[in-house]
Amino acid sequence: MQTALATAGLVPLLSATLSNRASTARLDSETRSGTRRTYEAGGEIFAEGDRAICFYKVVSGAVRTYKLLSDGRRQIDAFHLPGDIFGLEAGEEHRFGAEAVTATRLIVHRREPRGLIGDDGVLAREVVAAVMRGLERAQDHMMLLGRKSAKERIATFLLSLSQRMANGSGAIELPMSRCDMADHLGLTVESVSRTVTLLEREGLIELPPNRRTVVLRNAAALRHLAG
Template sequence: MQTVLATAGLAPVFATALLNEGVAQAPSIRAGAELRGGMRRTYEADAEIFAEGDRAATFYKVVTGVVRTYKLLSDGRRQIDAFHLPGDIFGVEAGEEHRFNAEAVTETKLAVHRREPHALSGDDGTLAREVVAAMMRSLERAQDHMLLLGRKSAKERIATFLLGLSRRMASRGAAIELPMSRADMADHLGLTVESVSRAVTQLEREGLIELPPNRRAVVLRDVRALNHLAG
């Protein structure tokens, strides 16, 4: 009971709990790493983790790497609802089936958890609490993202995205690696590849960000201005 009460009562702690966890976690509890940490599985870049309509027997926690979850329209239009970084939980469903597709963005290591209750009953329900906290966090991110998709300009979207990524990745300084392609960014931000590219270039020209020659990383030069843009 305690657990769900906390959920409905909502200790703010939970919301951020799993962020501070990341890869590191005590793996040696009586029941073994399988329970506490779940079974490990590795995926190479672009490998499918699950597809929409698959039976949702398991959910996942990112150990290393990055995952994208997305929906498709019948004609192929794609919306990436989220990128999942180390420590993030994804694939939790209310119903029987996965409502998304999930793929590795980079080579990725996941902890796999069965969704059956008994598999979660390890000690005091730490994982269960974590799952609820993760749902809560997903919801908050989704809500912020709706504001972005519904009301922000391309430049504002990029600024928001980069700031969010920077906050979530334990980035050294203000430099962020971009693990995903422009196409992934586009399908996350509700834009086209070209619009993403142009907005990035524009922010660069205005001196708010800086990119290396291979364009797969970003240095946030003017966080203040970016924050202002992000709204």
């Protein structure tokens, strides 16, 4: 059993064979060993520097993880949507803050020194997959932040959200404000607003008066922009 354990943790790292297997074994880990917690919009889940006792899985809502510079500049590392795991750390402390973007329900898992996680192969593999996915997203995001124009950033962001939210229709319900988008994409609020408006004028997207919904009108063109 302990060998299986070791395998569960490491193999997905090194070969995709198992990772495929893990994703099909969609046992709901929610039913296991986690307690629930809810937050209202804007609620703090943990702060940068807090001891990393727990990690979290989003049930509903959305979460942002971010870092601050001493003068208040903020970089939002990622938005976490239902199914996503966040709050994993290699060290003792959280290297990010985390806040609920909208009203959010989470499952909280204690980071057990041994035992619990080891006993749950599904969760363990989910955790490793979450780390690897986080790494890949971070790498792609560096390309965006380092080398893409505002228009390309917005296009990339909208496409990736539409894939992750996948609600059938082409409409995306943005959970986050323009300010959050800006701090994720390395832009200012004004640039985000202007660029979104520009994409609408060019017919690539559509913006109901509400402004928190986006309909992708020309996904091919967006994809071309996103590179």
